Amino acid sequence: MAASTNKQTRIQGINRGIILDAALEVFSAYGFRGSTIDQIAEKAGMSKPNLLYYFPRKEDIYVTVLEKTLEGWLDPFIGIDPDGDPVEELRKYTLTKLRMSASNPGSSQLFANEILHGAPAIQDFLKTRLKELVDDKAAVIGKWIAEGKLAPVDPHHLIFMIWSMTQHYADFDIQIRAIVPKERGRADFFERAADSVLTILLDGIRPR
Numbered sequence: 001m002a003a004s005t006n007k008q009t010r011i012q013g014i015n016r017g018i019i020l021d022a023a024l025e026v027f028s029a030y031g032f033r034g035s036t037i038d039q040i041a042e043k044a045g046m047s048k049p050n051l052l053y054y055f056p057r058k059e060d061i062y063v064t065v066l067e068k069t070l071e072g073w074l075d076p077f078i079g080i081d082p083d084g085d086p087v088e089e090l091r092k093y094t095l096t097k098l099r100m101s102a103s104n105p106g107s108s109q110l111f112a113n114e115i116l117h118g119a120p121a122i123q124d125f126l127k128t129r130l131k132e133l134v135d136d137k138a139a140v141i142g143k144w145i146a147e148g149k150l151a152p153v154d155p156h157h158l159i160f161m162i163w164s165m166t167q168h169y170a171d172f173d174i175q176i177r178a179i180v181p182k183e184r185g186r187a188d189f190f191e192r193a194a195d196s197v198l199t200i201l202l203d204g205i206r207p208r
Helices: 002-034 037-044 048-054 058-078 086-103 105-116 123-146 155-171 173-179 189-205
Strands: none
Touching (some): 002 037, 002 048, 037 048, 037 058, 058 086, 058 105, 086 155, 086 189, 123 155, 155 173, 155 189
């Protein structure tokens, strides 16, 4: 009985993962309002009734995908070590964000769509957990600045700048492909982008 229950739980976990992966593709392409349960079910390769067994409403799928996306994004941000070398910690975080944009642009595009529509699903999260986390990391950066380990810059705006630079490569990929099509087609495009972004960012925040 226990083995049967565990197998069923594993299958349910796998199916939920398939649905969420499919939903990410659909929501990032069409937004919440432009997406349908039928589209997600088709992308997931399952029937609509089967999908509704796991998620009764489109809103349930959407919020779950957003929460999963935010958890993945925030892990490296949380991992910034207050006792580490400031430039190295920010270098690692920026590089990780760039790699996340390169490997999973749909997550960034989904989040951008949510923000552009007023963040109805995650407004509370933005004002509570995210604000607390950003304020905490801004305090860490402020401490590094006070100790003379970084140039005197506004910590919050530095964080916003890192987010803007790294997520640009996911949110505006079509624009990048239009402007530098040959470069975008190169296998080392994101490595080269990371070098440029890190040079501009880190040279700007190194203590003089």
